[in-house]
Amino acid sequence: MRNILMVFVLALLPLLGISQDISKLTNLSDDIAETSGLVFFDNRLITHNDSGGMNALYEINTETGNISRTVTIQNATNVDWEDICTDNDHIYIGDFGNNNGNRTNLKIYKVRKTDYLGSEQVSAELIEFSYEDQNDFTSSPNNTNFDAEALISFGSDLYIFTKNWVDQRTNIYRLPKTSGSYVAEKIDDFDSEGLVTGGTFNPLANKVVLSGYSGIRAFAIELRGFSNGKFSNGVIDKYNLNIPLTASFQTEGVTYSDVSSFYISSEKNALGSAALYSLVSNTLGIDDFNLIQNEVYPNPAGEMLTIVGTIDLDRIEIYDYLGKKVYEDSLANKNIDISEFSKGVYILKLYAGNRTSSVKFLKE
Structure with missing residues (x-):
């Protein structure tokens, strides 16, 4: 009880x-x-x-x-x-x-x-x-x-x-x-x-x-x-x-x-x-938060990764493919320096209000 x-x-x-x-x-x-x-x-x-x-x-x-x-x-x-x-x-x-x-x-x-x-x-x-x-x-x-x-x-x-x-x-x-x-x-x-x-x-x-x-x-x-x-x-x-x-x-x-x-x-x-x-x-906000793959570019990426869109983000995180967090930005800067990242596959997580989007990208 x-x-x-x-x-x-x-x-x-x-x-x-x-x-x-x-x-x-x-x-x-x-x-x-x-x-x-x-x-x-x-x-x-x-x-x-x-x-x-x-x-x-x-x-x-x-x-x-x-x-x-x-x-x-x-x-x-x-x-x-x-x-x-x-x-x-x-x-x-x-x-x-x-x-x-x-x-x-x-x-x-x-x-x-x-x-x-x-x-x-x-x-x-x-x-x-x-x-x-x-x-x-x-x-x-x-x-x-x-x-x-x-x-x-x-x-x-x-x-x-x-x-x-x-x-x-x-x-x-x-x-x-x-x-x-x-x-x-x-x-x-x-x-x-x-x-x-x-x-x-x-x-x-x-x-x-x-x-x-x-x-x-x-x-x-x-x-x-x-x-x-x-x-x-x-x-x-x-x-x-x-x-x-x-x-x-x-x-x-x-x-x-x-x-x-x-x-x-x-x-x-x-x-x-x-x-x-x-x-x-349509109540899930597809139109106002349409973060599809071609709006995160370039992918594959080299030195920089850029997020396109007008929606205000609360936080950005990046995880390696083993699930370890390798980047976090509470200011949600949409231009991310990934020059020091090792080559491989990463997961970019974007937070806005009650919504989370995850997109895979390749670091060359």
Whole structure:
């Protein structure tokens, strides 16, 4: 009780800084209080519960938060369902929650959309996997980098974004969409500075949006301008989300509904009820803080690195590729002398209000 009281006190402090407003639509039914993933298609918003929940998908009435339809996956077990995504033909359900880091039965259930739309009892194909870089399966509760809660469909593959309890980063693994047993290939990672809990790829806007939280702060991360099979080589924008104190900050699911609109869900916890929110992408300030790669030049850079734009920055930081901070300027000088930097890849982090942008650059 003392710890819970302390969290309530911290929640009231103004030290959390400026947050990004999102709109609360409704509380969620107690039957989906453990909502963990979201997907939207055929004008239906669909969720599921996490560990210990039923092997079922639930359609949500976005006005009341009640369940309007339930579809059971007959040949599935909900060990710890953590996210859901779709492509043109299938629904993919990630049973890969792994808080202890010791699971050896990680899997993704694959359901035909036509089956889902036509029946309330369906069967799934199975994609089983392990992580290519995990060798130790000792149980370590909330102290592992092999937990995962975010799954997206991108092109011909599935991508898992991990929830790293140890280093607060997210690792990105690739899997094929065909049924079978695989070793998930680690293809990328970046510093999420918090626990990633959900993900969606919006093909209409060509961006990935991730949900998550750090302490009692909920956040969203946008990845855009990425290329060459990586997700971190474009711009990474992070925003605090202004969750009301009467609702849970523990955001879990995120999905796009059109080119600029997203749904976000939070599961019930000691601080508040499970809830459903809407977020419109143009509120994230793309127009007034458009720090894309060609506005940080030259890249590759030699002696100087210049930031173009009229937005006022609060702070600039540069990290080497091992994560060590090698430069910081609270005056936010937009002409940076990097002549003494060693050759290699660096990450430039720009701070303005509640927003952070990260861009990679090469020092020649």
